[in-house]
Amino acid sequence: MKTFNIGELSEKSGVASHAIRFYERENLMPEPARTQSNYRRYPEDAIARLQFIIHAKQWGFTLDEIRELLMLQDANGDRAEAKRIAKKQLEKIRHQIQSLSRIEAVLSETLEECSGEGPMDGCPIVEAIAQRG
Known part of the structure; x- marks a missing residue:
C-alpha cells in the first residue's frame, strides 16, 4: 500500500500540514x-478522511460532532446516531437561516431609510445595529 509523508498528504488533500x-x-x-527516523507515514485513505473533515466543517459541524461521526464510521456504528447528529445540525442551520433572514430584512430596511448623506448622528443603520445587535 502506498503511503505519504505529511507534505505529500497536505498537497494531495489540500489541507495544510499544521492542520x-x-x-x-x-x-x-x-x-x-x-519510520525509523520518526517521520509520519499516512495511508492513502487519509486523503478521504481529511476531505470528510473539511466537508463536515463546511457544513457547520463542530469538531466534536465530526469526531463522533468518524468514530461511528470507524466502528461501523449505528446510523441512528449519525442521523441524530445530522438532525441537530440541520436544526442549527435552520435557526441560523432564520436569524440571517431577520438581519437581512432589518439591513434592507435601514438601507432604504438612510440617505447616505450628512453626519452620522441619527444614522438608521448604526441605530439599528445598536438596538438589535
Whole structure:
C-alpha cells in the first residue's frame, strides 16, 4: 500500500500540514505509522478522511460532532446516531437561516431609510445595529 509523508498528504488533500497535525491531536485522524527516523507515514485513505473533515466543517459541524461521526464510521456504528447528529445540525442551520433572514430584512430596511448623506448622528443603520445587535 502506498503511503505519504505529511507534505505529500497536505498537497494531495489540500489541507495544510499544521492542520493535519492539529486533527491528529484532536483525535480526528488516527495516529500515523512512523519510520525509523520518526517521520509520519499516512495511508492513502487519509486523503478521504481529511476531505470528510473539511466537508463536515463546511457544513457547520463542530469538531466534536465530526469526531463522533468518524468514530461511528470507524466502528461501523449505528446510523441512528449519525442521523441524530445530522438532525441537530440541520436544526442549527435552520435557526441560523432564520436569524440571517431577520438581519437581512432589518439591513434592507435601514438601507432604504438612510440617505447616505450628512453626519452620522441619527444614522438608521448604526441605530439599528445598536438596538438589535
